[in-house]
Amino acid sequence: MIEIRFHGRGGQGAVVATKILATSVFLDGRYSQSFPAFGVERRGAPVTAFLRVDEKPIRIRTEIYEPDHLVVLDPLLVEQVPLANGLKKDGIIIINSNKKPVEFSDMFKGFRVATVPAGKIAVKYHLGSPQSPIVNTAILGAVAKVLGVVTPESLIEGIKTDVPAYTENNAAAAQEAYETVSNVVQL
Amino acid sequence: MRKVLTGNVAVAYGAMLSDVQVVAAYPITPQTTIIEELATMQADGLVDMDYIRVESEHSAMAACIGASMGGARAFTATCGQGLFLMHEMLHYATGARTPVVLANVNRAAAAPWTIWSDQTDSVSQRETGWIQLYCEGNQEVLDTTIMAFKIAESLRLPAMVVLDAFFLSHTSEPIDIPDREQVRDFLPPFDPGDLWLDPNNPRTFGGITMNDAYMEFRWQIQRDMEKAKAVITEVHEEFARVFGRKYHQVEAYQAEDADVVIVVSGTVASTSRDAIDLLREKGQQVGMVKLKTLRPFPREEIIETLKGKKKVAIIDRNFSPGATGIWAQEIRNALYELPEGDRPLIYGYIAGLGGRDISVKVIESIYQKTLKDNRPDDVDMWIGVNYV
Numbered sequence: 001m002i003e004i005r006f007h008g009r010g011g012q013g014a015v016v017a018t019k020i021l022a023t024s025v026f027l028d029g030r031y032s033q034s035f036p037a038f039g040v041e042r043r044g045a046p047v048t049a050f051l052r053v054d055e056k057p058i059r060i061r062t063e064i065y066e067p068d069h070l071v072v073l074d075p076l077l078v079e080q081v082p083l084a085n086g087l088k089k090d091g092i093i094i095i096n097s098n099k100k101p102v103e104f105s106d107m108f109k110g111f112r113v114a115t116v117p118a119g120k121i122a123v124k125y126h127l128g129s130p131q132s133p134i135v136n137t138a139i140l141g142a143v144a145k146v147l148g149v150v151t152p153e154s155l156i157e158g159i160k161t162d163v164p165a166y167t168e169n170n171a172a173a174a175q176e177a178y179e180t181v182s183n184v185v186q187l
Numbered sequence: 188m189r190k191v192l193t194g195n196v197a198v199a200y201g202a203m204l205s206d207v208q209v210v211a212a213y214p215i216t217p218q219t220t221i222i223e224e225l226a227t228m229q230a231d232g233l234v235d236m237d238y239i240r241v242e243s244e245h246s247a248m249a250a251c252i253g254a255s256m257g258g259a260r261a262f263t264a265t266c267g268q269g270l271f272l273m274h275e276m277l278h279y280a281t282g283a284r285t286p287v288v289l290a291n292v293n294r295a296a297a298a299p300w301t302i303w304s305d306q307t308d309s310v311s312q313r314e315t316g317w318i319q320l321y322c323e324g325n326q327e328v329l330d331t332t333i334m335a336f337k338i339a340e341s342l343r344l345p346a347m348v349v350l351d352a353f354f355l356s357h358t359s360e361p362i363d364i365p366d367r368e369q370v371r372d373f374l375p376p377f378d379p380g381d382l383w384l385d386p387n388n389p390r391t392f393g394g395i396t397m398n399d400a401y402m403e404f405r406w407q408i409q410r411d412m413e414k415a416k417a418v419i420t421e422v423h424e425e426f427a428r429v430f431g432r433k434y435h436q437v438e439a440y441q442a443e444d445a446d447v448v449i450v451v452s453g454t455v456a457s458t459s460r461d462a463i464d465l466l467r468e469k470g471q472q473v474g475m476v477k478l479k480t481l482r483p484f485p486r487e488e489i490i491e492t493l494k495g496k497k498k499v500a501i502i503d504r505n506f507s508p509g510a511t512g513i514w515a516q517e518i519r520n521a522l523y524e525l526p527e528g529d530r531p532l533i534y535g536y537i538a539g540l541g542g543r544d545i546s547v548k549v550i551e552s553i554y555q556k557t558l559k560d561n562r563p564d565d566v567d568m569w570i571g572v573n574y575v
Binding site: 015018019022023026031032033034035036037038058059060061062063065 | 189191193217302323324351353354355357358359360361454457458460461544545546547
C-alpha cells in the first residue's frame with residue numbers, strides 16, 4: 001500500500017486533489033481511498049488530506065501517520081504544521097514552489113525533494129485568481145511524474161471526471177506540471 | 188458500473204436507485220453533500236421526486252411522515268444536532284407506522300462545538316423505535332440505503348442508515364453501483380395497502396387514544412421489531428442473491444478459535460479487519476465481531492456468537508454519562524442469561540469520541556490490555572484520554 005499525505009490551505013484544492021487522484025488510480029485498475037482531515041472549513045486555514053493506493057481493497061479507515069510521500073501545496077505551512085512528521089525515510093516531498101529543491105535543505109534535511117511552480121502554472125491557465133491560485137491540478141501532474149502512482153492518461157481522465165469547471169485548462173495545467181517538475185534531489 | 192464515490196454520494200445513489208418520491212431535508216455539515224447530490228440528481232432528471240426545503244430538521248421529519256402517510260416513499264438525511272432536533276418526530280414516525288428512511292451521518296454532540304464523528308447522536312435515538320443499520324464502508328452505505336426501504340416498508344417501521352462522519356461521509360473509494368432495473372425488481376414501489384391518507388376517502392390516523400388501547404399500539408411495535416430480525420436476515424439474503432454482496436446483523440471475523448474477541452461497529456469494523464490480520468500474523472488468537480443493527484438488537488445471534496468466549500472487548504464510539512457505552516450495555520444485558528461458565532468477561536472501552544482516530548495501534552493496544560488483565564479495571568475504560 002502507498003500512503004500519501006497532502007498539506008495545503010483552504011481554497012488551494014488539496015481535498016479535491018486527493019479525490020481526483022483516487023478516481024485516476026481507480027481508472028488505472030487499482031484500489032484507492034481519499035479522505036480529508038477537515039478542521040474548520042475556511043479559506044487559508046491549514047488543510048490535510050490523505051490518499052491510499054493498493055492492489056487490493058483498502059480496509060483501514062484512519063488518518064495517515066507514517067506517509068510514504070508528502071505533497072505540499074504551500075511550503076509556508078511549515079511554520080504552522082510539522083509537515084515531515086512521520087514521513088518514511090525514503091519518502092519524497094513534492095513542493096509547490098518556484099525555488100529549486102536544494103533551497104529546502106534546512107526545512108527538509110535528509111529527505112528527497114522535487115519542486116514544481118504549480119502556482120505559476122495555475123495562474124497561466126486562469127485557475128483561481130493570481131493572488132490565490134487553485135494549484136491542485138497542476139501539482140497532480142508533478143505527482144504523476146515523480147511518484148508514478150498514476151499514469152498521465154488516467155490523471156487527465158480523472159480530472160475530466162471530477163472537475164466540472166475549466167476542465168481543459170485544468171488538464172493542460174497538469175500536463176505542463178508533468179513536463180516541468182524538477183528532478184528529485186536528496187537533501 | 189463502478190465509480191469512485193464518497194459515502195454521502197453513495198447514500199444519494201441509494202435513495203435515487205430506490206426511486207424515492209419525497210425528500211425533505213435541511214443542510215448540516217457533514218451531511219449536506221447527500222441532499223446536494225440528490226438535488227443535482229433531481230435537476231438532471233435522474234429521479235422523479237418532490238424536494239421539500241424546510242426550515243429545520245424537525246420540519247423535515249414532519250414532512251417525511253406526512254409524505255409517507257400519503258403513500259409516498261420518503262427520505263431525509265441529517266446528523267448530530269439535526270438528529271437531536273428531530274427527536275420528537277422520530278417517535279412520531281414510529282407510532283404513525285411510517286416507513287421513512289433517514290441517513291444519519293454520525294456527528295458528536297455540542298457543546299463544545301464539533302463536526303467530527305461519534306455515535307452519540309444515533310444511539311441517543313435508541314428508544315424511538317427506529318431500525319438502526321450501521322455501515323463500515325461506502326459500498327455497504329449504498330447497499331444498506333436500498334435495503335433499508337425494503338425492510339422499513341415490509342414492517343411499516345422507520346429505518347436509519349448510519350455512517351461515520353468524514354471516515355465515510357467524505358471518504359472516496361471505488362464502489363459498485365447496482366443496475367437500476369435490478370434494484371426496481373428487488374424493491375417494488377411502496378404499497379401502503381389501505382392504510383394511507385387518501386383524499387378521495389378521507390379519514391384520520393393517530394387521534395387521541397385512551398388507556399384501554401394505547402398499550403396495544405406499543406405492543407404491536409415491539410412485536411414487529413422482534414419480527415424485524417428475521418425480515419432483515421431475509422432481505423440480506425435476497426440482496427446477496429441478486430447483487431452478490433452479503434451483509435449480516437452480527438458478523439464474526441476470525442472469531443471461531445479466538446481467546447479475545449473485539450466487538451465493534453461502523454468504520455472501526457473495517458480498520459479492525461486489518462488489525463486482526465496483523466495480530467494473527469504475530470500468532471495472536473484474536474477475532475472480531477461486527478454489529479450492524481442496534482435496533483432491533485440481535486440478542487439471540489450475539490448470545491450464540493459470544494457464548495463460551497473467554498474475553499470480549501467492546502469498543503464504544505459513544506457514551507451514556509453516568510452509565511457505560513451503549514453497545515457494551517446491550518451486550519452485557521444479552522449475555523447475562525448465559526450460565527456462568529459460558530459467560531465471557533466483558534471489557535468495555537470508550538474510544539474515538541469527537542472524531543479522535545481509532546487507529547490500528549489503538550485497536551492493538553485494546554487487545555493487549557484485554558489479554559493481559561485478568562479482570563477489567565472498571566466497568567468502562569477510556570482510551571487515549573489526557574486526564575486533567
